[in-house]
Amino acid sequence: MSRPNQSPERRLELVPVLAHTFAEFGYRRTTTAELGERCGVRENILYRLWPDKRAMFVAALDYVYQLSEKTWNELLARADDRVSPAELILDYESTHQGEFGLYRIVFAGLSETDDPEIAEAMRRLYGRFQHFVRKQVKAHHDGVAVPAVTDPGLVAWAIVGLGTVANIGRELGLLSVRARKRLVGEVGRALLRDWADEG
Amino acid sequence: MSRPNQSPERRLELVPVLAHTFAEFGYRRTTTAELGERCGVRENILYRLWPDKRAMFVAALDYVYQLSEKTWNELLARADDRVSPAELILDYESTHQGEFGLYRIVFAGLSETDDPEIAEAMRRLYGRFQHFVRKQVKAHHDGVAVPAVTDPGLVAWAIVGLGTVANIGRELGLLSVRARKRLVGEVGRALLRDWADEG
DNA sequence: GTCAATAGTAAGTGTGCACTTACATTTGGA
DNA sequence: TCCAAATGTAAGTGCACACTTACTATTGAC
Numbered sequence: 458m459s460r461p462n463q464s465p466e467r468r469l470e471l472v473p474v475l476a477h478t479f480a481e482f483g484y485r486r487t488t489t490a491e492l493g494e495r496c497g498v499r500e501n502i503l504y505r506l507w508p509d510k511r512a513m514f515v516a517a518l519d520y521v522y523q524l525s526e527k528t529w530n531e532l533l534a535r536a537d538d539r540v541s542p543a544e545l546i547l548d549y550e551s552t553h554q555g556e557f558g559l560y561r562i563v564f565a566g567l568s569e570t571d572d573p574e575i576a577e578a579m580r581r582l583y584g585r586f587q588h589f590v591r592k593q594v595k596a597h598h599d600g601v602a603v604p605a606v607t608d609p610g611l612v613a614w615a616i617v618g619l620g621t622v623a624n625i626g627r628e629l630g631l632l633s634v635r636a637r638k639r640l641v642g643e644v645g646r647a648l649l650r651d652w653a654d655e656g
Numbered sequence: 657m658s659r660p661n662q663s664p665e666r667r668l669e670l671v672p673v674l675a676h677t678f679a680e681f682g683y684r685r686t687t688t689a690e691l692g693e694r695c696g697v698r699e700n701i702l703y704r705l706w707p708d709k710r711a712m713f714v715a716a717l718d719y720v721y722q723l724s725e726k727t728w729n730e731l732l733a734r735a736d737d738r739v740s741p742a743e744l745i746l747d748y749e750s751t752h753q754g755e756f757g758l759y760r761i762v763f764a765g766l767s768e769t770d771d772p773e774i775a776e777a778m779r780r781l782y783g784r785f786q787h788f789v790r791k792q793v794k795a796h797h798d799g800v801a802v803p804a805v806t807d808p809g810l811v812a813w814a815i816v817g818l819g820t821v822a823n824i825g826r827e828l829g830l831l832s833v834r835a836r837k838r839l840v841g842e843v844g845r846a847l848l849r850d851w852a853d854e855g
Numbered sequence: 856g857t858c859a860a861t862a863g864t865a866a867g868t869g870t871g872c873a874c875t876t877a878c879a880t881t882t883g884g885a
Numbered sequence: 886t887c888c889a890a891a892t893g894t895a896a897g898t899g900c901a902c903a904c905t906t907a908c909t910a911t912t913g914a915c
Contacts, residue, residue, distance in 0.1 A: 460859080460860055460861045460862085460911080460912045460913055460914085461860095461861085461912095461913080461914095462860085462861070463861080463862090464861090467862095482770075483767040483768070483770075484684075484767065485683075485684035485685075485767075486684075486770070488901080488902060488903080489902075489903060489904075490901095490902075490903090498862095498863075499863070499864060499865080500903085500904080500905095501863085501864090501865095501904085501905075501906090502862075502863070502864095504903095504904070504905085505861090505862085509903080509904080510903065510904090561767070564763070564766040564767045565767040567763040567766065567767070567824065567827070568682040568683065568684075568760070568763045568764040568766070568767050569682070570827055570828065571681075571682075571685070576828065579828055580828045580829070580830060583824060583825075583828055583830060584830060587830070605804070605846045605849075606842055606843055606846045608838070608842070611835075611838060611839050611842055611843055612843070614821055614822075614825065614831070614839050614843075615814075615817075615818060615821070615839065615843045617821055618814075618817035618818050618820060618821030618822075619814060619817050621817060621820055621821055621824070622813055622814070622816055622817030622820055622821075623813075623817075625766065625782060625820070626782075626813065628766070628769055629769065629775065629778055629779045629782055630779070631779060631782060631783055631786070632813070636810075639807070639810060640810050640813050640814065643805055643807070643810055644805055644810055644811070644813075644814045644847070647804045647805045647846075647847065648843070648846065648847075650804075659881085659882045659883055659884080659889080659890055659891045659892085660882095660883080660884095660890095660891085661890085661891070662891080662892090663891090666892095687871080687872060687873080688872075688873060688874075689871095689872075689873090697892095697893080698893070698894060698895080699873085699874080699875095700874085700875075700876090700893090700894090700895095701892075701893070701894095703873090703874070703875085704891090704892085708873080708874080709873065709874090
């Protein structure tokens with residue numbers, strides 16, 4: 458034997474670059490030549506690390522979730538007991554949401570769901586997002602007498618929907634920063650609010 | 657002169673076919689050859705009716721909104737005063753939402769927003785959706801003492817978000833028919849509910 | 856130092872597809 | 886019945902781009 462295989466490390470280095478490139482151009486309009494250039498390598502180097510362009514995209518999708526989860530977990534680690542985790546994430550997302558433009562990968566993925574592997578990656582992404590949010594909503598509900606919506610799973614989907622539509626509004630220039638903040642903040646809180654409280 | 661130009665009529669005939677084809681394959685994976693075949697004409701016929709593929713897509717996007725608006729207006733025309741128009745639309749969407757798969761065109765459009773004309777068409781689409789829903793929410797608020805969220809515009813965006821995430825859940829097989837119905841129905845009603853009522 | 860595997864360079868290649876061109880046929884107003 | 890415009894057919898064309906091949910240079914365990 459000679460020279461240890463450093464492919465895994467190399468993949469970890471390059472995935473963020475892939476993700477940002479796919480976010481910028483979408484799936485189809487991203488060329489493997491462009492990916493190589495951004496990564497500072499020739500195309501065939503990428504083809505040694507991943508079997509095809511599709512696999513590069515799937516890797517980028519997985520990276521997007523991991524990055525979000527990491528950010529949220531760091532956020533929750535700094536939580537005190539005055540504000541519930543669910544509210545903390547809402548507040549965070551209402552200001553920082555989408556700031557790296559990575560949501561555009563998700564949009565790209567949504568029109569490539571005929572590919573089973575991409576569909577699977579999208580399922581992982583949305584499934585995990587919803588699962589994560591649901592956990593926080595459930596915890597939040599422990600301190601709530603009469604939740605506006607009883608099923609935490611439904612609330613989690615609705616919150617994911619808020620984030621999604623906020624990103625659509627941003628992408629199309631239909632929602633200002635301020636409007637997006639109010640959308641996620643006010644509607645999100647209405648979904649979490651205690652129905653037993655005063656109006 | 658001889659033979660009147662029937663292009664406008666022909667366009668009206670063909671647009672639904674374009675829309676269903678784009679919905680099936682997305683923007684990039686739809687070939688002009690396929691469009692021609694589905695329309696039962698040669699490619700260059702399509703190029704006489706629209707300048708390029710992009711224009712065909714934009715026409716399909718506009719068609720999608722027109723179809724939805726038509727459906728909703730017919731629905732509202734049958735309304736009585738026991739249920740508010742906003743609730744009527746929620747109930748309708750919670751069962752029939754996305755049934756023709758045309759939402760997939762919207763997903764396709766979301767990853768083509770770098771094209772100014774497509775972006776503009778998407779803005780029209782989402783802008784009109786939100787505007788339409790907002791009108792119904794506003795009317796609904798007239799009969800409500802303390803709305804859960806005061807700004808009808810925000811509520812409208814949230815409802816559009818519910819529809820969007822429900823379609824994503826359907827597309828990825830993450831939400832069953834039943835779950836989608838509950839998502840749009842229960843969360844939608846929570847957003848419309850009167851905060852002054854009993855819990 | 857040797858050798859085998861890794862890492863990198865440079866130049867294809869084949870195909871899919873948006874769009875075009877050249878030509879034939881039909882239509883309907885005068 | 887003429888003829889100009891509309892409608893249709895058939896066969897390109899050129900380019901973008903995913904993926905490959907052939908080759909060179911580096912690394913590091915022995």
